Amino acid sequence: MYKVVNLVKNFDNVKVLKKINLEIKENEKVVIIGPSGSGKSTLLRCLNLLETPTKGYIEYKGVKLTPKSYKDIQGKIGMVFQNFCLFDNLSVIDNLTLAPVLNKIMTKKEARKQALEYLKQIKLADKLDAYPSDLSGGQKQRIAIIRTLMMNPEVILFDEPTSALDPEMIDEVLNLIMEVAKRNITMIVVTHELNFAANFASRIIFMDQGAILEDGDKDEVLKHPKTERLQQFLSKIN
Amino acid sequence: MKKLILLVSLISLIFLSACTKNQDELIMVTEAGFAPYEYYNNGEIVGVDIDIANEIAKELNKKLVVKDVSFDFVINEVKSGKADFAAAGISVTEERKKEVDFTIEYTTSNQVVVVRKDSPITSFAELGDKTLVTQLGTVSDLYVSENYPNANLVTHKKYLSAVEDVKAKKADALIMDQAPALEIVKENSELKILDGILFQDKYGMIVKKGNTELLNSINNVLERLNEEGKIEEYVIKHLKQEETTSSTNFIDNFVDSFKKTFIVEDRYLFFLEGLGYTLIISFFAIILGLFLGVLTSVIRDYNRETGHLKILSKLCDIYVYIIRGTPTLLQLMILYYIIFKSFNIAPIIIGILTFGINSGAYVSEIFRAGFEGIDKGQREASRTLGLNYYKTIRYVIFPQALAKIFPALGNEVITLVKETSIAGYVGIIELIKASDIISSRTYNYFFPLIVSALIYLFLTFLLSKIMKVIERKLNHV
Numbered sequence A: 001m002y003k004v005v006n007l008v009k010n011f012d013n014v015k016v017l018k019k020i021n022l023e024i025k026e027n028e029k030v031v032i033i034g035p036s037g038s039g040k041s042t043l044l045r046c047l048n049l050l051e052t053p054t055k056g057y058i059e060y061k062g063v064k065l066t067p068k069s070y071k072d073i074q075g076k077i078g079m080v081f082q083n084f085c086l087f088d089n090l091s092v093i094d095n096l097t098l099a100p101v102l103n104k105i106m107t108k109k110e111a112r113k114q115a116l117e118y119l120k121q122i123k124l125a126d127k128l129d130a131y132p133s134d135l136s137g138g139q140k141q142r143i144a145i146i147r148t149l150m151m152n153p154e155v156i157l158f159d160e161p162t163s164a165l166d167p168e169m170i171d172e173v174l175n176l177i178m179e180v181a182k183r184n185i186t187m188i189v190v191t192h193e194l195n196f197a198a199n200f201a202s203r204i205i206f207m208d209q210g211a212i213l214e215d216g217d218k219d220e221v222l223k224h225p226k227t228e229r230l231q232q233f234l235s236k237i238n
Numbered sequence B: 001m002k003k004l005i006l007l008v009s010l011i012s013l014i015f016l017s018a019c020t021k022n023q024d025e026l027i028m029v030t031e032a033g034f035a036p037y038e039y040y041n042n043g044e045i046v047g048v049d050i051d052i053a054n055e056i057a058k059e060l061n062k063k064l065v066v067k068d069v070s071f072d073f074v075i076n077e078v079k080s081g082k083a084d085f086a087a088a089g090i091s092v093t094e095e096r097k098k099e100v101d102f103t104i105e106y107t108t109s110n111q112v113v114v115v116r117k118d119s120p121i122t123s124f125a126e127l128g129d130k131t132l133v134t135q136l137g138t139v140s141d142l143y144v145s146e147n148y149p150n151a152n153l154v155t156h157k158k159y160l161s162a163v164e165d166v167k168a169k170k171a172d173a174l175i176m177d178q179a180p181a182l183e184i185v186k187e188n189s190e191l192k193i194l195d196g197i198l199f200q201d202k203y204g205m206i207v208k209k210g211n212t213e214l215l216n217s218i219n220n221v222l223e224r225l226n227e228e229g230k231i232e233e234y235v236i237k238h239l240k241q242e243e244t245t246s247s248t249n250f251i252d253n254f255v256d257s258f259k260k261t262f263i264v265e266d267r268y269l270f271f272l273e274g275l276g277y278t279l280i281i282s283f284f285a286i287i288l289g290l291f292l293g294v295l296t297s298v299i300r301d302y303n304r305e306t307g308h309l310k311i312l313s314k315l316c317d318i319y320v321y322i323i324r325g326t327p328t329l330l331q332l333m334i335l336y337y338i339i340f341k342s343f344n345i346a347p348i349i350i351g352i353l354t355f356g357i358n359s360g361a362y363v364s365e366i367f368r369a370g371f372e373g374i375d376k377g378q379r380e381a382s383r384t385l386g387l388n389y390y391k392t393i394r395y396v397i398f399p400q401a402l403a404k405i406f407p408a409l410g411n412e413v414i415t416l417v418k419e420t421s422i423a424g425y426v427g428i429i430e431l432i433k434a435s436d437i438i439s440s441r442t443y444n445y446f447f448p449l450i451v452s453a454l455i456y457l458f459l460t461f462l463l464s465k466i467m468k469v470i471e472r473k474l475n476h477v
């Protein structure tokens, strides 16, 4: 699905990503962990061109990602943000139907039907006409997740989807992500929730100072860390 | 979109119909606040100069059109060819002769000195070290600088505001033409005219330099009228002013002012006309301003987001920079005298363009701040959902920005409405010009001005109410 080749990203003169090489297969469930500032978000944002690589390139399904080729993918790479990013000016239903209707993936009617179905699944059907400002963080994030589903994505990138939530709301969001994981969608999740990672992931990547230090099967990485940095990181978190 | 096309074609239609210069017309320019030479009577400009101008038009077999602009603009009107000639009680000076060609002098004006009744000044000799006021552009300010070099000279745009200076003891004496001075002392019981005539001044009409054909025709008519004694006749005819009653009783005074301001000669019609023009100019200028402001702010935003349209975006920056960095009156004059110099476009169109283009720059800045104030996550979310720049702006960023900046936008609208008050300079009868016209007839400066102020206050009150309603709708509460 993804092939990252010699990816370098600098902000001004700060080297944030240092020659990353990475391959991700279709339908893989990947978790990225690492200390703050290690470049996890930056890597994720390069995968959908929210950041432009300084050097190197990224192939998506065999095609090099450029602003032009990204246009053709049109919403197939979904993203869930730490701070939800629901459209503040639109009601819940409009948040869900705006993109699929404007992109002509569905008619207005179809989109509404699909949106209602998803809302029922997450038990928020009564919030149909509510505005984001009326919702709790957990509700917002769950709606943000089904908003990406509305575009029938091939990939969803999650950047710390539960970091901005009150503790009692974390589980409802993680459960929904587990639910989504049953689908045939490639998912890449940046998170500090190691229990979740253990349940969800097929593969875990550990990043530090702009480089990938460990990359492998979840048990291997979590239970038998090879590097000292990962050992330190895991002991700090637990 | 359809509505937009309709609007554009409507505006260009007005534009075109206003453009056609009529060869059968003789355009005279003046400032109609100088009885008995030019003043409003029953909504029409009349006076000695107009009677003469009618004779000239008759001679040339043309239809006379009288244009009323601010006195400081009169010479410019002729120089730029917007008017064929000017008759506005223009004193003949060497300075002006360099700019335009004068006709023969056709009337003599006696310049007198107006002081307060309780003033210690009794003779011209005592003026030397006093504060003297005159009207800008008349010859009396030249006379003062030459003959009373130690006097403190203050020039006013209108002699009626100069009168107020004397009444309020801000100035000691006012130097002006005898005819209007007589009216002023009739109206203001605390003022008097010093005995004697300070100096005599000759008035001439002016034409564009080199237009000897028109100059000769006018001179012929002036000579003939002089011989026939017609000009003196005209002066006497127009000196018959309405009776004034000067009372010390406040209520009587108020009732009297009210009557003179509104009822005599149906003068309330000036306020209605003023209100009408103020509303028309404001309305179209607001639409033009919003259109330009949104367009330029989106171009600048597009450039910031994508790096494309660099040159166009720079041009928008320059537009905003220039408009915000220069006074609106200057922009009005540049549009009127330079850009549209050779077009005979109705001043109201130029007013709309000026205030619209001016407001566009401020609206552009307001929207820029609005766009930048939206969390960048909104754009990123939209982008990851496959929405392009246009759709993102249209459905996500613009509505949010609009709701945020609406109060600032409301302020801009109110500012614009008030700023249209300078349109009077190019002869549009908006509210302030309306009050000027009335006070030039009633010799009462403040009463009509306060009426105009009250109308503005009412307008802005109404506008802020409407804004509040829309604002509530935008914030979906």
Ligand SMILES: Nc1ncnc2c1ncn2[C@@H]1O[C@H](COP(=O)(O)OP(=O)(O)OP(=O)(O)O)[C@@H](O)[C@H]1O
Binding pocket: A011, A012, A014, A016, A034, A035, A036, A037, A038, A039, A040, A041, A042, A043
């Ligand atoms: N737009 C930017 N401009 C300049 N520097 C940036 C920018 N975005 C990120 N950085 C820097 O790049 C480095 C990596 O940031 P990044 O957000 O990718 O880290 P992270 O691993 O996601 O951290 P966290 O766990 O805190 O989210 C940090 O030092 C950060 O300050």
Ligand SMILES: [Mg+2]
Binding pocket: A040, A041, A042, A159, A160
């Ligand atoms: Mg991060």
